[in-house]
Amino acid sequence: MTDRDPRGGDGTAASPVGLTLFFVYVLLYGGFMGLVLVRPDLLALRPFGGVNLAIVAGMGLIVAAFVLAVAYMFLRSAR
């Protein structure tokens, strides 16, 4: 083991908070792309004010990225 251990505190490690949020987003992104691949017909449904699920989910992924990024910034600052 070197002193550049990725789990160390010398700034070369990704934080556990970051990794947790990363996996949350992987689930969201993977789930959406899985739906596009397997059941694209479901994305044509219009459950929200006449706008279809494809657009709602796509916009949601963009907003989710921003929300997680801001949450990460505050969580890291608080530590």
Next chain:
Amino acid sequence: MIHHTSFIAVAIFATFVLGVLGLSFWLGRKGQSASGYYAAHGQIHWFVNGIAFAGDYLSAASFLGICGMIAFSGYDGFLYSIGFLAGWIVALFVIAEPIKALGTFTFADALDSRFNSRGIKLSVAISTLVVSIFYLIPQMVGAGSLITPLLGLPHEVGVVLVGVTVTLIVVTAGMVSTTWVQFIKGSLLVFFCGVLTVLILGRGLEVNAGREGAENLAPQVRTVAADGRVLIDGEPQTDDHDLRPVGTILKLPERYGEARSTGPLGPLAYLAALEDSTVVTWSAKKHADDAGRHTTYSPVERRGGDLLKPGGYFKGLTTGNLADRLDFASLMLALFCGTASLPHILIRYYTVKDGAAARKSTVVGIAAIGVFYVLTLFLGLGAMTSGALDPTDTNMAAPLLAKSFSNTLFAVISAIAFTTVLGTVSGLIMAGSGAVAHDLLENVCGMQMTDHEKIRCGKLAAVGLGIVAMVLGILFRNFNVSFLVGWAFNIAASANLPALVMLLFWPRTTRQGIVAAVTIGMLSSLAWILLSADTFEKVYGLSKDMAVTPFSQPGLVTIPLGFLVLVIVSLLTPPPLPVSSPSRR
């Protein structure tokens, strides 16, 4: 289509370009060191760096390519937006702070920080060059596409103009001027795309927008004759006999009765109204005979709802073809993994002072880039129904949408698109010149250089890369720029991400493992692309049935391959020796 220029367009365009160049020369007057040239002394404020991230990242592919793809094929272009943004999650949560702590000037510095290996420096420098060049191609193609309608000059002139301007920007002040050019460009791009979106929503949806009567739905044929003449429907192309602009709404939803316009709409109402409208899009079909090469543009009546769901561009999503679905999955994986592997994005982490600034600037970047990608959907759909599209050029959708409002807005949007190209290309040339001068000549070849010589060497490399970019921009002129960027993301993700991630998370990673992963990842993805159906059809002009690979986008195979190679080679080689301190230069 024949495009004509106007004095105001030229004036606004010249003001933008000269302003950017003036700023660059002004910044270049300050004394320089190698640290200033390659990393802006690490003193850029995190907010400026965050917007500069947007300026770096929102390339011609994002602006011109995605808008064009949505305008001609519907929702599928927005999938690119989603994938491009999602990649920033990898950058923020996994890469940002460690890469800042590990490196000095270039991506190779970071990967080599534990090993001091010439092999790593060489392989990473080559992969940086390959990725940068593949990313440069679509930017230059986009530049050429813009120049033709804006200034009435040939595609080649646009490419050369960008090449010369960017090379001047980079050689005058390096990373300092590159950062400020990207900051200005990122701010302008997001702001004016917001303005354009407000105008789109204010106009609402109109039947046969931009024309007196109904849209002429007769097919149009463009022929490039054997003697080089261009014919439209069999007659020579002139101002009075040209292709008609296309893309309109044929019928509004029933709730609007006989009205020809919806009037102003909110964002959700706009999308809902488009879902229930009937839209005319135009498909292109090519064939050749003794008379020349013919392209027939034919109208297709489509329900708005069909254009707002996946499958318009990625046909395999609706036909169920397995190879096409794997191709799509591979592209989306590459977009997700590729952002954090792009050398010109990674070097921007060295322009801020510490890990916290790197983190904050990434969040600002995600905010600006996220807003922009939401706007791309409205820009693309606005262009689709504007009645202003050039059926021969998908990349011109956004500027022509602006032209449907006013010539001034067209000039402003085109000038911003041009600075978009300038910003991204300058970042790429910076990354490439760093790879040549700092990694290859100084670290691999062991050339001893003074600070002044390092800068001069970087500038010479920038000039060389500028020339390469111009040649490739002319050769690849007929490609959609988003499609071309997909290749760059695949190569970046396959060559760079496995080594970077494993270096951070697996202490058993060895230098041989990194060299093997970068080399195999780069070569395998490159080979896959060169042997794919897309390349056979669109580059070689051969039948796509002759392709060797089962689908065109390599990431699904070559990214895991990079990880696998790294693990196997690392396990087969001696573990790295403990070191007492970071080997940063």
